[in-house]
Amino acid sequence: MQESTFSIQMNGKEYRVEPGQTILDVAQTQDYFVPSVCYHPNLGSIQTCDTCFVNVNGQLVRACTTKAEPGMKVDTLSKPIQDAQYEAMSRILKNHELYCTVCDNNNGNCVVHNTVEHMELEHQAYDFTPKPYPPDTSHPFYRYEPDQCILCGRCVEACQDLQVNETLRIDWTREVPRVIWDDDVPIDQSSCVSCGHCVTVCPCNALMEKSMLGEAGYLTNIPPKVLEPMIDLTKEVEPGYREIFAISEVEASMRKSRIKKTKTVCTYCGVGCSFEVWTKDRHILKIEPQAEAPVNGISTCVKGKWGWDFINSEERITKPLIRKGEEFIEATWDEALDLIASKFKDMKEKNGPDSLAYIASSKCSNEENFVFQKFSRAVMGSNNVDNCSRYCQSPATTGLMRTVGYGGDSGTMKDIEKSELIIIVGANPAESHPVLATRIKRSHKLYGQKLIVAEIRKHELAERADLYLHPKPSTDLVWLSAVTKYILDQGWEDKEFLQNRVNDVEAYKQSLEKFTLEYAEEITGLTKDELIRTAEMIHEAKSACVLWAMGITQHIGGSDNSTAISNLLLVTGNYGRPGTGAYPLRGHNNVQGACDYGTMPAWFPGYEPVQDQQVRERYEKAWGVSLSVEPGMNNHQMVEGIHDGKIKAMYLFGEDMGIVDSNSNHVHAAFDKLEFFVVQEVFFSKTAQFADVILPAAPSLEKDGTFTNTERRIQRFHKVFEPLGDCKPDWQIFQELANRLGANWNYQHPSEIMDEAASLATIFAGVSYDRLEGWDSQVWPVQKDGTDTPLLYEEKFAFPDGKARLYSVDWTPPYEAGEEFDLHLNNGRILEHFHEGNLTYRSEGLTHKVPHPWLDISEELAKERGLEDGALVRLTSPYGEVKVRVMVTDRVIGNELYLTMNSSEDHEAVNRLTSSYHDTITHTPNYKEMGVKMEVLEPTGEPPLPKVNHRFGNRVPQISVKVEEKWKRSDFTPIQDLFEVKEDYYGESDSAN
């Protein structure tokens, strides 16, 4: 299929060209400068700026849209071309005042500035004309200044077709066009989800982060009274732009000495966006994503772009704290660590090593998880170590390990992007994995990707879906199995794939006997037509991916649900090819990595069983100790162990277990019973309130390390700030404690920990910091030579015989709370806050957008109970009660409720209601199976969701910026009409290039 390269002539020279390259691509690879103000590699051609006109075979054409063809003759340098480009740039400068030296965007990366400079423009043909609109500063995080806006439409393209939130447009119909939000409302009141795409792609200072204004430059904080006459004066006397630019260049390079740019990896979900953090001392100027970032390019969500204020919060714990009576007293590190060491030692000697338990953090680095499990296993002698994947994704891991071998996504975002069919079950990516959702929305909007969403709440992707399924809660396994059976019955299965690559096919087929369409209809409430349509869409698609999350896993049958998904993919041959596979969407930045690097009771790093003698001996040899043979307790068993008196002490870091574990009353009662409890945290969390010693940890911005995202991609993050106060990186704390217990560790840097992990765990053999420089990343398994594996199972599945296994499962009916608990309670995250909001409530802007949790209730239920927005209700389950205010919405129907989890207040937290029932295999709590009753406390009240929230906005979908409307304007003359070019005319070449 690969077409061969061909050659074209550019400025009189021959160049080899790849098929599909545009003239602009070719010019850029050959270092010919062609201005291209509106073009952005992540957005493509927008065709508004008109600066990239070149002469191709005697025609004036846009370099950004014209594909190179064999034998083409291109001229980018001659006088008529320069004149045409000058005309286009002058039109841009009519809309943009060049006051670069006093502009906060003068940081060496301003596209307009750099283009003017590169074109060696001395003057502009048309005077700058301000627009008749004031700046819009209503939004808490960014502002729009129409006077500086060049109307290139990058922001619109990013909003409409990359983020696909469909908020921004350019209104070409008014006399002076401008960018508008929704139907021209203030930004803060629009459907804007504050993802920051528009600000990031703005080629000048029209859209700016408020955190930059008056902060970035040396001269940008001048009061307007002085600044305006200064600009006037400069314009009046300027001899030409070259001299002015010389000054702004000097100023820009002076900024480099005080603005620090550090690459980091976002910690707000499992997608793994990476970006630069721009800082001045401890002030965050902005988050600056780069096109090179392997997962997200220039994409971010509201939390990643703006949610970092917590780093300087006054509320951070900055000193070790020791409980004395009814209060915590500040202590030195020596006091705190000596106390912990002596307690741990005594308790281990008195009650045995397994009387202590260790809870790791999916928010902390791979290296920290590695060192923590080493601490638990090698220093303390126990496998009682687990992490919070137990609360979310362990069932998915189980489902995949049963069927295909590796507990991770089978491909990357690239596969999700290019798949013909995406099926999302029990997940809300637009809010919980926003940047991943943008790729689906883009492919669906622009490239004909099909979308099936099965979900009890009609969230954004459900609204966009080609087929939306609303099964009864907790019945997904039934419809998944019925669809699989129907596909087999129709003979639509991938016979060759099953024959060559899958075991246990016949036994599995037999296990499906009961899953007839009729049975599925009865159990799930879906119609036969819906089930058949689902099967047909899967059959018709050449490639399909299934994405799922907590809606599948947090059930009594969570592991079986996940298994059913993988079975369906195997039957249809949707593994091991680009655009296919299973994608359990990891909820925290390092859920994948915490499991990968061994903070699990039964697994060493790299999923090698602790019971395997060979594996154990490898670790025993490396660490010089003998290790426990028996798998340890998981989180759930630890809580029960405390109640039973088996566990006496616990060491927990970076996990607010007191909020996030289900049935929190039961968990709190367990914490009460602990004889000794150490909590290592950034903030004084709910869990920390139960501690005997609290250790102040440093968050990701204050340390070095790596995270592994949902794609299995290992990415490096770098220290932005020194730790605040006496805070320390978690790995250092573990090391200091371990050495007090005789470990004699000497890690100087996290890279040394990674080297040790890579030397021990086979799947990470070739992982090293040298290969993770800059934007480089590695997707495990990584061979010794550094070859990584973005797409799994192309050749074989991860079992000894290389074949996948169809694994028969049956449906487990959900927990029933009892008849009096007549409403079904669903719950989960929202876009604006991370989890319970411990970090994100420290941001004034995020709190402005969402100040409280709320309860979604259906219109029918509101009518029946006489409720409206803002009513206060009490929800009671057999396990506890909460009091929250309601929002009436069509996102939920009938007796189904949705309680958002953004609260750490006892009386609002959803886990006051949930039970201790759990997935039978992994002990993941059944958070999504609860019945409640509702009492009305106040029928009216202040709505919990303010009017400035994007959920009240009105999206205005369109494709791109509608440049055709610009071209139709009476005041627009096409550049092509003004300048004449001839074939074979290359003029005098410009030696400056």
Add this chain to the structure above:
Amino acid sequence: MAKAIRQINKSVPTEEELQLQAISDIMKAIGENRDAIVTSLDILKNLQDLGVLQAVQGLLEQRVDVATIALKQINQPAMHNTIKNAFNAIKFLGTVKPEQLQLILQGLGQGLERTSENNQQQEHQSLWKMSKSLRDPDVKASLSTALEFLQGMGEVFNNEGKTLH
């Protein structure tokens, strides 16, 4: 048996402690930079004696007002011309070859000298004497240079307005 508690006894440093800490930090820095500080104090003393420091203090305190007034003064047509002319003059000087300029300036100097001598004598030359002096090689050299100069200047005048932009 540990109940959840929210009370943290933070040893918040008192105002005095903070001040003591600050003073000790400053003393340390002074000790480490003894020579630089002594020299700076000398300079400061002289500036104080001259009254410069008070003037700067006044300027800084009223910086916005001062800048506004200054800019108002500068933002006048005459001042615009001055600045533009200054830019142009500097640009012009950049284009001239130093040897040429040196020669012309030397000539100018000597010419002025002769002029002033002539003026002192209060003697005006007759037409006859003037036309005779055209044969003087010095006068000839000077006149032909002047003609070349006029021609060059004329070229620029005639080209003005023909430029594209």
